Amino acid sequence: MGSRLKLFLPLILFAIMAVFLFRGLSLDPQAMPSALIDQPLPEFTLPVLGEDRLLKRDELVGEVALLNVWATWCSSCRVEHPYLLQIAASGVPVYGINYKDDDAAAGRWLAELGNPYRANIADREGSLGLDLGVYGAPETYLVDARGVVRYRHVGVVDERVWQTILQPLYQQLNAQGSGG
Amino acid sequence: MIPELGHFALIIGFCLALILATVPAWGAWRRNSRAMALAPGLALGLLVFVAISFACLSIAFLQDDFSVKVVASNSNSLLPPVYKFSAVWGNHEGSLLLWALILSLWTSAVAVFSAQLPLLVLARVLSVMGAVGVGFLSFLLLTSNPFARLLPGTPADGNDLNPLLQDPGLIIHPPLLYMGYVGFSVAFAFAIAALLGGRLDASWARWSRPWTNAAWAFLSLGIMLGSWWAYYELGWGGWWFWDPVENASFMPWLAGTALLHSLAATEKRGLFKSWTLLLAIFAFSLSLLGTFMVRSGVLTSVHAFATDPARGLFILVFLALVVGGSLTLYALRAPAVSSRVSFDWVSRESLILCNNVVFLVATITVLFGTLFPLIMDALGAGKYSVGPPYFNAVFVPLMALLVPFMGLGPVARWKRDSVRRWRSELLFPTVVAVLCGLTLPLFNADYNLWVALAVALSAWLVLGLSRDLWYRVRGAVSLAAGLRRITPSYWGMFLAHLGFAACVTGIVATSQYNIEHDLKMSPGDTETLAGYEFRFVELVPVRGPNFLADEARVEVYRNGEFVARLAPQKRRYMATGQVMTEAAIDPGLFRDLYVAMGEPIGEDGAWAIRLHYKPMVRWMWLGAILMGLGGFTTVFDKRYRRLRSPAAVSASEAAHGV
């Protein structure tokens, strides 16, 4: 019977490996939960890109909106730009946080690629980014009508992200808003 | 409409695979020959419908149907048509469809070319392949539908194919690699059929050998193309990175190499039966594991697809079912009592044993190195990375150990040989090989011990092979008659071993004699490297179909004579804004000259430039091509087409009470 038992050895080794592979699946290298989820959007008063006025936190609050962190030095931002234009065209309010960027370059970018943003916060020093806990660009926050950060997406917003995550959440938040 | 047709065809394909996996298997169990006879037809039907589905996706890509999600995210109207076609498999969903297509191709090939197989065995083999097909097609349909639409909200233009993949090498690299990967499913299916039937004899080994060799040949060529692509496309002259995705294709190759040698011993001598079965399961499991690693995101790599944990879980469950199931079957059914066949220590069998041990240990060390970061992470021990030095430190001694045995292999006789005969046959090759090792490296550059060793070992391989060939030929009336007498099997072995020798020489020579120089160059500057004078003539802007580029014009001279004009580029792709280095190479049998652009420095048009002199780098790819050719040649051996009476086999199996 001993000789039969040793034939189970490959199976046992594989089972051990499968356990590690399973663990590996749950160690999602991309997941980055934000400390700010379900916290109110931090206070800020910052200049508006391309306009001569300041924007306060409270002016953003009142409807469900997307807050998109972008910069001209971020090549991935160029990838998601067309989707942002689409999303904005469908009536979703999108605000931009132009993160650690040059105003002139950002203006050229918007002139060239189109402007999906209701307004752009010029976060030249990255102070709002620091408060939000931005790691880099692009990042997109979903803020509800009371100014609470409900979701944070790290990386490019594309069709998949929009349709599977952001849009359902956006519609749900809107429904809650009108219901209560 | 066409994408819906493709989706529909895929669903029909899935149903056919499901029937193929169940009905003939039931037939084989109940000895119902009507049910068993359905198998070949089902296999062909599967191929037809998966092919229709694949064609539909290709049409969607070629016609810029951006309402299809994968087209919108992986193609662009500006993309040249040939890349629109290769973009079909430049993404997760499409490449999985290609995988399914190739699986059904192999399944149909088994159905068509196995007239000599008893129906019982054929039904079991095709059923197992159908079951694998069920797994992949349901994976496609449930988690990765390539025909998903973006309605409403069709974008005006697509997101473009990753510029790294816009390359002629990448048009054929994935199909070849998948032909190899998936090809091992045939050996796997034969192994499972043998375990189910309990018949493990020379004819079983003879049936599965050509399939294994063909898959191995495809895999060799696929890996070679991948390495070649990385060399000229990634822009820094490396040709092998021990990246998890590369390892994912290399491990099945290593296990497959062990398998095809062990199959030889099983066919000729009835030895290592359960071992061969295990290797067949192992090789295909590693192919599946590779798929898992590339698509689940458990490991990071330059080549990995955008990943999704849900898909990862699906493949893991599939992997567990296939590998766990087959290993359980193996544990229950493999012949536990070892064969009573004996062999002498000095014989071909013991050399094949050495080969198997070395290749298996090599596979395991690569597997361990690849999974080590994952294991440490899972244990919470920190984020480690295992770099190329680990793999080189482990792999190089193993291969160096292998070559001396390899030189003996073809010369050695089965069952019993004598050391005296080996000595008399191989004394001359040994002396010449040592002489070559001592002298040849002197011709190129400074004497290098590693190159000397590689040259000596390769020469020993080549000379041993040639001498053996000569012994086989010389008895004949004429040289031509002697050469004709040699079987395709032998030619295949000859070519593959020759290729291995070329590969070893190329790898060692290029690693040891490679000179690379990164420096700042302005237009007008010259730099001399290994006797070649590189003149940076001018910098010009260039416009491609879907990119803008800075192009450096570099002229190369040697001793005042013009050698080549090289034009490396730094491209910016318009759709994504992605920056890409396009190296320029002057290829040669004995040396490659390689120029790539880094980044602009300062204001005066100066650039960081990478200059490489790579001696004999082509040898390793030529060697791999020879290995591939060798693998294909063996398939044409006549003995694989010998017919066997099906009735006799069924009767003998029935008599075994299985």
Add this chain to the structure above:
Amino acid sequence: MHPVRKQRLLIVLFVVLFSSAAAGLVMYALSGNINLFFPPADIAQGKAPVGQPIRVGGMVVADSVQRSDNSLAVTFELTDYTANVSVVYEGILPDLFGEGQGAVAAGRLNEQGVLVATEVLAKHDENYMPPEVADALEQSGFDHKGNAR
């Protein structure tokens, strides 16, 4: 002993010996050639060994990249928003390297706490940033939030 059994025993012995030699080789190779990842915060606290091969990852600090005018030497800083690490590197930076982007530098720390890099990797775009960097930043991000609020 039966000759076939004796042979089997010898084969098993051979395989065991060879495998243990290979396992030894693996251990030896592993001990010298794996490098552990450190976030800048750990380096600032002196947790990383000096002179050992390590990897450091973070975001490249804006305006910190300085190229020498007459060589390929480049210096830049990596940050996880808790601490910065200076990196010196001589060679060509990858295509995707840029200020404000994630990068990983592999090399050895010198006595001054500067990483002398032999390899710089940058990867974002499709995957946004190297996962270790994301992970390191995540940890420091929580620290930062904890302190700030």
